[in-house]
Amino acid sequence: MDYKTNLTNADCLITGGLGFVGSNLARRLVELGARVTLVDSLIPEYGGNLFNIAGIEDQVRVNIADVRDEYSMDYLVQGRDFLFNLAGQTSHLDSMNDPYTDLEINCRAQLSILEACRKQNPRVKIVYTSTRQMYGKPDYLPVDERHLLHPTDVNGINKMAGEWYHIVYNNVHGIRAVSLRMTNTYGPRMRVKDARQTFLGVWIRRLIDGEPIEVWGDGMQIRDFNYVDDVVDAILRAATTDDAYGQIFNLGSDETINLRDLAALCVEVNGGGEYRVIPFPHERKSIDIGDYYGDYRKIRGKLGWQPRVNLREGLKRTLDFYRANKERYW
Numbered sequence: 001m002d003y004k005t006n007l008t009n010a011d012c013l014i015t016g017g018l019g020f021v022g023s024n025l026a027r028r029l030v031e032l033g034a035r036v037t038l039v040d041s042l043i044p045e046y047g048g049n050l051f052n053i054a055g056i057e058d059q060v061r062v063n064i065a066d067v068r069d070e071y072s073m074d075y076l077v078q079g080r081d082f083l084f085n086l087a088g089q090t091s092h093l094d095s096m097n098d099p100y101t102d103l104e105i106n107c108r109a110q111l112s113i114l115e116a117c118r119k120q121n122p123r124v125k126i127v128y129t130s131t132r133q134m135y136g137k138p139d140y141l142p143v144d145e146r147h148l149l150h151p152t153d154v155n156g157i158n159k160m161a162g163e164w165y166h167i168v169y170n171n172v173h174g175i176r177a178v179s180l181r182m183t184n185t186y187g188p189r190m191r192v193k194d195a196r197q198t199f200l201g202v203w204i205r206r207l208i209d210g211e212p213i214e215v216w217g218d219g220m221q222i223r224d225f226n227y228v229d230d231v232v233d234a235i236l237r238a239a240t241t242d243d244a245y246g247q248i249f250n251l252g253s254d255e256t257i258n259l260r261d262l263a264a265l266c267v268e269v270n271g272g273g274e275y276r277v278i279p280f281p282h283e284r285k286s287i288d289i290g291d292y293y294g295d296y297r298k299i300r301g302k303l304g305w306q307p308r309v310n311l312r313e314g315l316k317r318t319l320d321f322y323r324a325n326k327e328r329y330w
């Protein structure tokens with residue numbers, strides 16, 4: 001599918017644009033000749049990092065603003081062709097320790113953004129990045145979009161509300177919005193200093209520092225992973241396909257792997273290192289979802305999307321990136 005023509009000269013706004021997925025998306029949009037504005041709060045706990053746009057900083061506009069500020073958003077959404085709505089609080093643990101902040105960012109701010117679009121720019125097209133977390137502990141595998149939603153943490157509940165605001169505004173106000181339920185996304189520019197985005201970031205950091213990877217529980221939990229370039233491809237396909245609007249799509253992978261095998265693969269690709277299996281920290285055990293992998297047949301059928309970068313290759317690219325740039329991310 002060629003979305004190049006739809007994005008050349010398109011005016012694009014990315015919330016969370018200095019974060020992991022946002023900055024990789026920005027790079028792709030710049031390559032495609034789009035005009036790109038990034039909005040990011042650069043709050044230290046979240047993923048924003050100015051180094052993420054190194055090399056394209058002269059080709060994008062950066063606006064340091066918080067999506068919770070409705071006056072900023074009222075101004076920023078004006079005249080845009082596309083809004084890639086990636087800003088969010090992703091930490092499951094933080095959402096349990098500080099549920100009100102999670103509510104502000106993942107619910108109230110989403111409503112402010114949609115209201116800004118309704119009043120200032122109802123013709124904009126929106127892609128919202130949602131999460132598998134809202135399914136909770138799966139009733140069956142692989143998980144398709146018809147699976148019941150029963151999140152195990154506050155983050156899952158708030159992301160679920162954020163997603164449904166987008167669908168309601170699509171259905172009632174005609175503001176075109178599509179939601180992608182992402183699974184474990186990894187790759188260059190992800191946050192690795194803690195597990196706020198993904199445990200894999202912490203594993204990568206420990207490997208490069210020569211420390212053992214910690215696998216929690218029995219290590220038999222099954223997961224699926226998407227390399228960030230594949231996720232960017234899914235976002236751009238969703239943005240430029242008219243009959244995607246109003247829809248919800250799972251991302252997923254044909255490769256599923258348990259965490260023990262994943263740790264072994266990381267060590268092998270790294271050319272050294274070790275892992276150890278340790279009991280779950282108590283605060284993690286209560287919100288763990290067990291096995292999860294997604295059924296992505298719907299997005300493959302409608303948008304022709306499927307992941308292209310296999311796990312071994314994705315891990316190699318990721319390790320190479322952090323070896324070269326560790327001082328910017330540690």
